[in-house]
Amino acid sequence: MMLKKYARNGSSIDSSGTAYFGAWEPDFRAGKGINQYDYFLKTVNNAMAVQDINGDGVEDVLIPSGIIWMQGESDADKTELVANQYYANLKRLMELMRATFRNNDLPIVIGKISDSDDDVDGKVWDFGELVQYGQEKFAATESNVAIVRSTNGYKYSDKYHYKSDGYIDLGKEFAKAVFLLNKKKSQ
DSSP states (O other): OOOOOOOOTTOBSSGGGOSSSOBOOTTOOOTTSOOHHHHHHHHHHHHHHOSOTTSSSSOOOOOOOOEEEEOOHHHHSSOHHHHHTHHHHHHHHHHHHHHHTTOTTOOEEEEOOOOOOOSTTSOSSTTHHHHHHHHHHHHHHSTTEEEEOGGGGOOBSSSSOBOHHHHHHHHHHHHHHHHHHHHHHHO
16 A cells, blocks of 8 residues: 655645645646646656556556545635635545546545634634535535544644644544545445
8 A cells, every 4th residue: 555645734725715835726826836736736647657666676556545635724714705615626626636546436535624722712713614514515415535523632732733643543534434435435
């Protein structure tokens, strides 16, 4: 099994939610003209171009087993409009990612955002519930999708980031969910 990670901390899907960290919007061309989706495509293409991963002289075939997606906070802290568009933006992006792997039923596991509540008004992500709704709607309405909800119980190292135990649990929950979606699909 191979895990290929691509991430850009602080990035939003919606280009109008972009601050310093870029956007996943495939048509976004501000800044250097390259968006996070383009970087994702480059990362996938580079990974798929490797013919002999372990160097044993035998060509290896990579078969993607799922997409793991933990994102949404940067769409939850800008405007109500950006947060309300999260479901549609997520749906489009995941459809494009599945198309990249040429598998329209590739398992997708979404990590549900949570809030440390460590802010003056009690909410770091002012529109977090709207993004959470979009995540839940995506998991409920799209095929072969699961959502990891254990994030709500994680402790924080600062107002934005989970403590190490949370990240470890999140990784385990992601792996379990991808495994179960693939198992269900093969039955």
